[in-house]
Amino acid sequence: MLDVRNLQKIYTGRNRNVEALRNLTFHIGAGELVCMVGPSGCGKTTLLKCMAGLLTPTTGEVSLDGRPVAGPPPGMAVVFQEYGRSLFAWMNVRDNVALPLRRKKLGKARERELVDHALEVVGLSDAHEAYPWQLSGGMQQRVAIARAVAYEPKVLLMDEPFAAVDAQTRAELEDLIRKLWRELGVTVLFVTHDIDEAVYLGQRTLILSKSPTVVQEDLTIDLPDERDQLHTRSSPRFAELRAHVYEQIQRAKHHNGDTEAPPDDSSHGLVLQHTES
Numbered sequence: 690m691l692d693v694r695n696l697q698k699i700y701t702g703r704n705r706n707v708e709a710l711r712n713l714t715f716h717i718g719a720g721e722l723v724c725m726v727g728p729s730g731c732g733k734t735t736l737l738k739c740m741a742g743l744l745t746p747t748t749g750e751v752s753l754d755g756r757p758v759a760g761p762p763p764g765m766a767v768v769f770q771e772y773g774r775s776l777f778a779w780m781n782v783r784d785n786v787a788l789p790l791r792r793k794k795l796g797k798a799r800e801r802e803l804v805d806h807a808l809e810v811v812g813l814s815d816a817h818e819a820y821p822w823q824l825s826g827g828m829q830q831r832v833a834i835a836r837a838v839a840y841e842p843k844v845l846l847m848d849e850p851f852a853a854v855d856a857q858t859r860a861e862l863e864d865l866i867r868k869l870w871r872e873l874g875v876t877v878l879f880v881t882h883d884i885d886e887a888v889y890l891g892q893r894t895l896i897l898s899k900s901p902t903v904v905q906e907d908l909t910i911d912l913p914d915e916r917d918q919l920h921t922r923s924s925p926r927f928a929e930l931r932a933h934v935y936e937q938i939q940r941a942k943h944h945n946g947d948t949e950a951p952p953d954d955s956s957h958g959l960v961l962q963h964t965e966s
């Protein structure tokens with residue numbers, strides 16, 4: 690489905706070059722929900738932009754269903770952290786959600802159907818005539834998610850989409866993403882700073898090293914498929930996985946593509962599964 694092979698990105702400037710990504714290789718299968726965490730500034734946004742065809746890698750390749758990504762591929766949608774900047778203040782909710790569909794030239798009736806469905810699944814049917822500035826932060830992020838859903842993507846890339854919302858809204862939006870993933874069968878790569886979120890949401894967690902960045906660990910999240918905020922987060926396995934990811938991130942702060950990984954003493958007898966790439 691989605692393959693990242695030996696991806697390197699060097700930003701070249703007049704006075705200095707920044708090697709944001711060193712050598713990233715991983716695979717995401719169709720219908721998977723994969724989370725990605727790493728130290729601040731390790732290149733998560735750079736990676737997502739390369740995957741979305743918004744930035745050209747220096748070397749290496751991203752491919753979707755075997756085809757190299759050389760520009761924004763059809764069938765891929767991206768949700769960014771800054772919902773305030775991705776919604777147009779002068780357009781109501783319905784028009785904001787419908788905007789990317791204009792390119793598809795589907796006809797008015799089909800467009801209306803997709804927008805209505807997307808607003809319904811994110812719980813915003815009643816707010817379709819409101820303007821973004823009349824909505825809370827959590828509602829605005831729901832509009833951004835509805836816009837991605839209406840587009841009917843095969844792949845959804847999410848770049849810290851809940852970083853700016855409060856904890857309660859965040860928990861609701863996490864459950865919304867799991868619901869959409871299960872109902873729509875979409876493939877999701879979800880970038881987050883939040884260790885609990887990285888464990889709660891996905892089937893796998895990719896842990897990145899600091900910059901120049903490599904994949905430090907590809908961890909299988911072996912929590913039951915049925916998850917809820919109360920029981921899953923208070924389960925012993927959740928606590929074990931959370932502690933492991935936390936320790937790996939501490940380790941990642943000292944490890945990058947230039948250094949040998951420091952000894953890994955973080956599993957403390959835990960049984961962990963890793964995904965081969």
Ligand SMILES: Nc1ncnc2c1ncn2[C@@H]1O[C@H](COP(=O)(O)OP(=O)(O)OP(=O)(O)O)[C@@H](O)[C@H]1O
Nearest residue numbers: 700707708709728729730731732733734735736900
């Ligand atoms: N346009 C740019 N020009 C030069 N350097 C850049 C540019 N964009 C990002 N960088 C550098 O690349 C590195 C990775 O940045 P990036 O924003 O991808 O990291 P991130 O993991 O998403 O950060 P954060 O965790 O803070 O959101 C950083 O050192 C950053 O300064």
